[in-house]
Amino acid sequence: MRTDRRQFLLSSAVATGLASAGALLASIVGRYLYPRAGVRRTRQLYVAPASEVPPGTGRPFTLPDGGTALIANTDGGYAALSNLCPHLGCKVHWEETERHFVCPCHDGIFDADGAAVSGPPADEGQQLTRYQVVQVGDHLFLELDEVVEV
Amino acid sequence: MTMTAGPAVTPESSSWATWLASRVPIDLEALRHFSNEPVPNHLKYWWWCLGGTPALLFGVQAVTGILLTVYYIPDAGSAYESVDRLTTVIPFGWFIRSIHRWASHLMIAAVILHVMRVFFTGAYRAPRELNWMLGVLLLAVTLGFGFTGYSLVWEQLSYWGVTVAANLTDAVPVVGGVMGRMLRGGESVGSNTLTRLFILHIGVMPTLLTLLLAGHILLIRLHGVTEFEFESPDKAPDEAARTYPFFPHHAMTEVIIGVGLAFALTCLAVIFPAELAEKANPLETPAHIKPEWYFFWTFRWLKLTSLTFAVLSIGFAGFLALIWPYIDERLRRRNTASEASVYVGAVAVVVLLVLTIWEAMASS
Amino acid sequence: MTLDEKRWVVAALSFMFLGALLIVAWVEGGRQRVQPEAAPVVAGESARCYDCHAEQTPVIATQWAGSEHARLGVGCFECHRAIESDADGFLHEGQLIATIATPKDCQSCHADIVDEFDRSHHSRAAEFVGSLDNVLGEIVEGRLAAVNGCWQCHGSPVRFLETADGEVQRDSDGKPMLDPQTWPNTGIGRINLDGSQGSCSACHSRHAFTTKMARQPEVCGKCHMGPDHPQIEIFEESKHGIAFRTQIDEMNLDAETWVLGEDYSAAPTCSTCHMSATPNQPITHDVGARISWTLRPVVSTKLENWEPKRNAMKDTCNQCHAPDFVDAFYVTFDDSIEMYNEKFAIPAQNVMAALREADLLTPTPFDEEIEWTFFRLWHHEGRRARMGVSMQGPDYTQWHGFFEVAENFYTHFLPQAEEIGEGTASVEAVFEEIRAMPEHLWREGMSPEQRAEIDAFYQERYGAVPR
Numbered sequence: 001m002r003t004d005r006r007q008f009l010l011s012s013a014v015a016t017g018l019a020s021a022g023a024l025l026a027s028i029v030g031r032y033l034y035p036r037a038g039v040r041r042t043r044q045l046y047v048a049p050a051s052e053v054p055p056g057t058g059r060p061f062t063l064p065d066g067g068t069a070l071i072a073n074t075d076g077g078y079a080a081l082s083n084l085c086p087h088l089g090c091k092v093h094w095e096e097t098e099r100h101f102v103c104p105c106h107d108g109i110f111d112a113d114g115a116a117v118s119g120p121p122a123d124e125g126q127q128l129t130r131y132q133v134v135q136v137g138d139h140l141f142l143e144l145d146e147v148v149e150v
Numbered sequence: 151m152t153m154t155a156g157p158a159v160t161p162e163s164s165s166w167a168t169w170l171a172s173r174v175p176i177d178l179e180a181l182r183h184f185s186n187e188p189v190p191n192h193l194k195y196w197w198w199c200l201g202g203t204p205a206l207l208f209g210v211q212a213v214t215g216i217l218l219t220v221y222y223i224p225d226a227g228s229a230y231e232s233v234d235r236l237t238t239v240i241p242f243g244w245f246i247r248s249i250h251r252w253a254s255h256l257m258i259a260a261v262i263l264h265v266m267r268v269f270f271t272g273a274y275r276a277p278r279e280l281n282w283m284l285g286v287l288l289l290a291v292t293l294g295f296g297f298t299g300y301s302l303v304w305e306q307l308s309y310w311g312v313t314v315a316a317n318l319t320d321a322v323p324v325v326g327g328v329m330g331r332m333l334r335g336g337e338s339v340g341s342n343t344l345t346r347l348f349i350l351h352i353g354v355m356p357t358l359l360t361l362l363l364a365g366h367i368l369l370i371r372l373h374g375v376t377e378f379e380f381e382s383p384d385k386a387p388d389e390a391a392r393t394y395p396f397f398p399h400h401a402m403t404e405v406i407i408g409v410g411l412a413f414a415l416t417c418l419a420v421i422f423p424a425e426l427a428e429k430a431n432p433l434e435t436p437a438h439i440k441p442e443w444y445f446f447w448t449f450r451w452l453k454l455t456s457l458t459f460a461v462l463s464i465g466f467a468g469f470l471a472l473i474w475p476y477i478d479e480r481l482r483r484r485n486t487a488s489e490a491s492v493y494v495g496a497v498a499v500v501v502l503l504v505l506t507i508w509e510a511m512a513s514s
Numbered sequence: 515m516t517l518d519e520k521r522w523v524v525a526a527l528s529f530m531f532l533g534a535l536l537i538v539a540w541v542e543g544g545r546q547r548v549q550p551e552a553a554p555v556v557a558g559e560s561a562r563c564y565d566c567h568a569e570q571t572p573v574i575a576t577q578w579a580g581s582e583h584a585r586l587g588v589g590c591f592e593c594h595r596a597i598e599s600d601a602d603g604f605l606h607e608g609q610l611i612a613t614i615a616t617p618k619d620c621q622s623c624h625a626d627i628v629d630e631f632d633r634s635h636h637s638r639a640a641e642f643v644g645s646l647d648n649v650l651g652e653i654v655e656g657r658l659a660a661v662n663g664c665w666q667c668h669g670s671p672v673r674f675l676e677t678a679d680g681e682v683q684r685d686s687d688g689k690p691m692l693d694p695q696t697w698p699n700t701g702i703g704r705i706n707l708d709g710s711q712g713s714c715s716a717c718h719s720r721h722a723f724t725t726k727m728a729r730q731p732e733v734c735g736k737c738h739m740g741p742d743h744p745q746i747e748i749f750e751e752s753k754h755g756i757a758f759r760t761q762i763d764e765m766n767l768d769a770e771t772w773v774l775g776e777d778y779s780a781a782p783t784c785s786t787c788h789m790s791a792t793p794n795q796p797i798t799h800d801v802g803a804r805i806s807w808t809l810r811p812v813v814s815t816k817l818e819n820w821e822p823k824r825n826a827m828k829d830t831c832n833q834c835h836a837p838d839f840v841d842a843f844y845v846t847f848d849d850s851i852e853m854y855n856e857k858f859a860i861p862a863q864n865v866m867a868a869l870r871e872a873d874l875l876t877p878t879p880f881d882e883e884i885e886w887t888f889f890r891l892w893h894h895e896g897r898r899a900r901m902g903v904s905m906q907g908p909d910y911t912q913w914h915g916f917f918e919v920a921e922n923f924y925t926h927f928l929p930q931a932e933e934i935g936e937g938t939a940s941v942e943a944v945f946e947e948i949r950a951m952p953e954h955l956w957r958e959g960m961s962p963e964q965r966a967e968i969d970a971f972y973q974e975r976y977g978a979v980p981r
Contacts, residue, residue: 017525021532
């Protein structure tokens, strides 16, 4: 009986030690192999001197991914909207007379703030992607959220 | 639906065991007998367990090596940076790399000790000459692993080590030039060379080592472990008393060595993690450059003799080591009590040790 | 060992292994993660520039991509854009751009720095056109000596090639053609077409624009070297330079901020003393802000507002040296400059003035030997002596400095002047004045005791007396 118990204890000790060391080792290898999460960060991109975007005007800005943001100086201050239609990815353009954005593919219409007012995007309740534009000194910067691979 | 016809399943034995046995028709009894060799009593002493150690370490190298390949990029332009990233950015990358590096040192040390043990106990003698020769080849492949391994990091030592090795190859008479070009993969050491070294390190050498190791172990099993004529009065006459079973007794010894090695490697990796020296720079040989410790003797020998002589003499010494069982046999045919092998071995050890220590003490 | 004992050993070892692995995990947790650097942003109008130029001028593109500008999204167009009124603007792939980026372009973001620079002597470096140096370079030596020599440090006045009727020449694309004698040029006082003066890339070489490079002494050494102002050589000779060379790895040269005593303590560079921040003062791009003497003219003078300037320099010194140490240096520094002025510079200047007054020299510079001799005396040897003292280079102070000043003054300058002025009373009077000065009385001869003492020294040291 005593021997049995000793044997049992001994076997458990060996099993526990080896199993837990093995498990830890396996998790280390798992961490090593599993791709690290990208780092999320916000970056300010230089746009232009503020004087070049007077009130009531706008200008296009090429984003790092090749897309374009439309930067406008409206009553509410500076705003930037992506020109990518959220419906199926065509490029919207600004129509000054109507003061709205038009997507030529399926006649999607967005108001000056980027909210869809008619056409398929409006049915889906979509809007143009918005970026923050901040003024630092005399210069405008666009704030871009991005995920950086490590 | 009812079951269609199939093999009868006896209720006594579990069904999956029978299923497996009928699909993989191995004679379990024979396998048990073959693997559970009787182990001579002297293997209860640790000194005699060195042979299993390199095999265990080879397992460690295979696993960590595969893991390292996940992030390593075998390209002269990116190799160093990929090792740097592995060491500094990838979680536990430093740990895997340090284990791989330390296991390589220990493996080479263990192989050397194992060779010495076999040599000085005369265990290479007939009928085990062939296994000795396999063993010498295993030593050569192990050293080759070490060399190609530290070349892959593509730091200064890697680059200049390969450069020197390739130029040494050139010095071999007649075939040297062709061999040197073959190793470099071109006129000079560069991207092609690195690719070749990588393939040697992770493809050719592992295959070679696995085959040689399999042959080595198979021959051990077929011959049985060498029994020694110890000068002890209570020599047991029958096999049962002279040996003990592999399972579980000796297997447990190997488990102790295995876990002990794992512990030692982990400690070494934490206390002395693998570092990264300067990146390979083909334009500048560093003022202080030395190979790894196991090549110190060749390095010193090269400084002492002419290039061609050094290359040829090292090659000749390797050849002598390979065929030593036959030389030994001749010597013993003349004089059965000849202890020449012990003296030759002692001289070889002293010479190698002196060259190694000499190089280690030299400042540059 | 029995089987059970072996099991115990395995159990113990496996727990030790577990412990070691826990330490591994702990070490991993405590490791400083290297944060990836932000990728360069090729944004806005620059995207189009970059596409082509990464192919056509890959090094420019790569240097820029590694720069701080690239991480902020300040690309090609931000600096090379031109406005309608820019004389050198031209349409290139649909955008109005200019080849030369000037301080005006940099000013858009770095306004304070450009203001400081504008106050500095550096910004006026090209205004040396009226100087004797320029006469030497452009006329006496030849124009190309000035173009490829003088102007590469001082800066060129950037000009267009003009047609016979005074129009700006344009190439087939309509791009205005810059006079190759005036561009390429990164001389620090370059006079740009937009009226601005200076070239930021003189020190912050394009297109990486690093602060690291500007902190290196070599960047100053491009111009501040040679026989007339060997600052880099003096620095290298000095303890400061030795410390820098020895401890360059500890200089933290590419740090974002570079405050002496906070970001680095190993050694000073040119920038450390003349420009960089200390815990008490900010960095300045006015290189003269801490200089109290001008060591460049014939006779040195203290600069306007020299006291606050000197205090600013002393603040830098005091980060490494005790105030007594610094004050003592300034005592002998001032005295040395006074000695140079009083003993050599003013007398030589008086001689030249007297010769001119007496019409013994032509008004044309450098057509008489004594004009070269005098020029060398103050412009080369005299500056070496003064600058050697100012930056603690003993050999430049003495053998390359005062020794050569004295040799020139006594064996070339005065004999030449005496030959020209012989018999002219007004000039002779000046010679007499010099002869009577206590500093020059040694020429009256040594006492027999003094001679004997010197002879004895040589006899004992070398076994012979030089005669």
